[in-house]
Amino acid sequence: MTEGFEDSSELARKAELAELLLHAARRLGETLEPERVYDTFHELLTGVVPHDGVVVSSFDDRDDSITCEYAWVEGNRLDPSSFPPITLNRQGGGMQSRVILSGEPLVVNDVEQVVRQPGGTFYDVDKEGEMRKLPDVKPPGTKAAMMVPVKEEGRVVGVVQLMSDRTQYTLAQLEVFAGLVGQMAAAVRTVRLQKERRRLEAAEAAARAIAAERETAVQVLEAVGDGIFLLGDDGTIRLWNRGAELITNVRASVVGGRPITSVFTTWETLSPQIPVAEAGIAPRSATLPMEVGGSDLWLSISGVQSAAGTVYAFRDLTSERRLEEEKSDFIATVSHELRTPMAAVYGAAQTLLQRGPDLGPDRSRELLEMIVTQASRLSQITEEVLLTGRLDRGEVRVLREPVDVADVTRAAVDAMREQLPEAAAIEVEIEPNVGRAAGDADRIQQVLVNLIDNAVKYGGGQVRVRVEPADGSVRVAVADSGPGIPLADHERIFEKFYRADPHLTTAPHGTGLGLYISRELVRRMSGRLELAPEGAGGATFLVDLPQA
Ligand code: ADP
16 A cells, blocks of 8 residues: 555645646736746745755757746846856857757756866856856855756757755756746747737837828828929939829829939929928029920929938919919000000190191191090000900900801901901901891900901911801801911910011001900900911911801
């Protein structure tokens, strides 16, 4: 029955050990920091295996270094960093090295003997953390030691040493010690994994925050109305925002990575005039005419130096600039146009006043007629300017009623014939069944008078006016046999104050408002006024009015 007794005491011991380890696993599992795990491990050890020192070391097989992670000596917790890392002795000298190499636990109950053997480096540490290399100085106080490897997936990743100055260690104690080391190692691993996971989660959250911030920055960059682009030091475009696309009509996908000169062709000559500020300083901006795709844009532009290159911001001032130009055109044209007839009226009136009685009746009449003609020209200019202003402000009311276009055309031609020299021949051709248009008879006549006047003024020679039906509308074509209008001016002649070749001394007088007013009036009747594509010479203007 002795055997049975032994069995049952062995069973009881095993059960006790299992209970101890279970308790240890629970306690260790509650800890979140690796340092605290070592403390808990040591607390668990105290009371079950007597000892005077505990050292936990990690082993890194990449450089064979053995580093102290935790040290407790004679009631004092020591700073592990005060132990210099030692290198694994592959010859097997030194107890730690032997355990790491074999992966097996070690119990040494004759430490004094062992440290005298050559091949290992032995330190003795007192409770103040004072370290002495052994056995140089004096024999160590340690009598017995147990060393257990810490393993991870079969590889040795550390060693735990337990030292006693008094007792000898038994295999049963080794079993308890090894069990606790196993639990401690598992807890350290879990804590490290958790810590790593928390670190990864924090890194991921930080990355997400940065991405969100970037996303917001991109959205802001896309939302701003200003054009913004980043120019790399090599002169290529790195970023081209939506505002830049809209202003220049050049897509980011087209310019990305291409030289800036592919968009702004005159960049090389103009860029020295663009102020570029250091980062953090608000830059002034310069207003420059930048050529984009063959036309000039007036851009207010400035740059800021950044690590990635120069960031330029620009704003389109073309329409503001055009307004400025229009204003000065207006003043120049109006004063120029008013000056000639006014001088004529003034001169004629002056002559009549000073030399009235001496002038013959024919000369007097001539001067009076000049005053009348020039005064009427003056009032015509004033009318045109005023009408333009009213059109721009949307104050002109245009009727929409059935109009016999043939009648209106005849009336316009008759009115013109009265004013024209005999030589100016106007031919009228009206197709049958042209039908009636919806519009304002007076305004239509005003438009036709202006077109015929231009045809005579600029075209000269034969003028042909033709009324015909054209695809749901009534068309009046006014054609002359003059020099025609260069293609580049086809749209511009309809702009306010625009006059082709106004500086030619031979150019007849005019405000450049006639065609603008005509087109605006026709538009208000839902019609169209256009220049016919270049034909056999001369210019042909087409007025299309919707059928009534
Ligand atoms: P204005 O006659 O007062 O100059 P318009 O707006 O009527 O103003 O015409 C604008 C310009 O268009 C003219 O200055 C002239 O250069 C050009 N133009 C108009 N009609 C003709 C035409 N029939 N032939 C050639 N050029 C023309």
